[in-house]
Amino acid sequence: MAASTMVGVSSSLHTRATPAHGVVLTPAGPVAVLPGLRLSASGKLRKQERKLESEFVPAFTARIVTQKTRNSSPAAGERVRVMSVRSAASNPDQLRAAREDVKKLIAEKKCNPILIRLAWHDSGSYDKNISEWPKRGGANGSIRFSPELAHGANAGLINAVKLLEPIKEKYPDISYADLYQLASATAIEEAGGPKIPMKYGRVATKGPEECAIEGNLPDAGPPDPSDHLRKVFYRMGLNDQEIVALSGAHTLGRSRPERSGWGKQETKYTVGENIGAPGGQSWTVQWLKFDNSYFKDIKAQSDEDLLVLPTDKILTEDPEFKKYTDKYAEDEAAFFKDYALAHAKLSELGAKWDPEGGFSIDEEPKNEPVPEKFVAAKYSSEE
């Protein structure tokens, strides 16, 4: 029997295979390597092994960039030991391409606000006291299923789901969970906000039975707003400073009475050209521009055409919240810095990662071998 062969695999390798399985690119094309499997003469898997190939590796892009211990490709019949495998819930190249499509969608539809709200309502169902995924809620794409879309808090978000559907169809190797968070971070950045240090690889829920329970998102008019905000956001593992920073997302968008029950039918700031569908009441004058005007406006409360929800107002009254509201109204750079970190944290709540720990799409993979932890070793042949 041929000795095991170590095959280095680039960090750009991404598959839907689980970490227990490997994929190598042979001269005959990409091949799944499973416990004890061997390559056939053609370089493809043998008949009985094909089933496993299609079952575990429905789509992937793979590239061997180095073979540390040999100079030639694996030979037919030879056992291949995969040194390192990166599997992913989403394909990084497709994520990058989808980001460009999201930018075009935003330029055309001016839909930044609702894309941000969609992602926040997907992740905001998270309960840090529950360890089981997806029962714990969070950024898992479950908001696309009708039981969750029908939650009172999600009224209107079906429009955002629909807007992103063509992009999902075009890039099938992106998980819904990643797509929603990608669209939101892109929407912040395209509105002039900070660069969000995002990572990707969120596994998505597969069916309506995996939806979040209703009631985990905040109410805009609870009896005790500060107590309510703390209960809801602490349950997600977020703190006072993050509550205030994230509320700053209301610098974008509008409230519509027919959706949430809050806000005016329209104001002088929500009619006119180039604003997407008109109507509703905004928190700020330039509600398609991300800046710190939300904090200035909720402090001033001087314009009847601008919205201040009870949960916005409390940020100017509760001493701990007010500390941050004052700071962000004064110092936009401080707001941008804190917002970017809080948004990234929000986008990761409850996520199950594949690969473990997620990955960034902001740096192109370097064209050189990256030694990685050996995940498939225990399944490979040692004879």
Ligand code: HEM
């Ligand atoms: C602090 C507790 C929060 C409450 C009570 C709250 C409440 C609301 C309400 C009532 C609306 C109007 C929805 C409609 O009628 O269509 C809204 C819109 C919005 N919310 Fe929040 N929100 C909160 C936090 C957040 C957070 C953390 C984010 C994002 C990080 C966010 C982002 C948005 C955006 C962008 C919109 C505008 C949506 C659009 O124009 O379609 N909100 N929010």
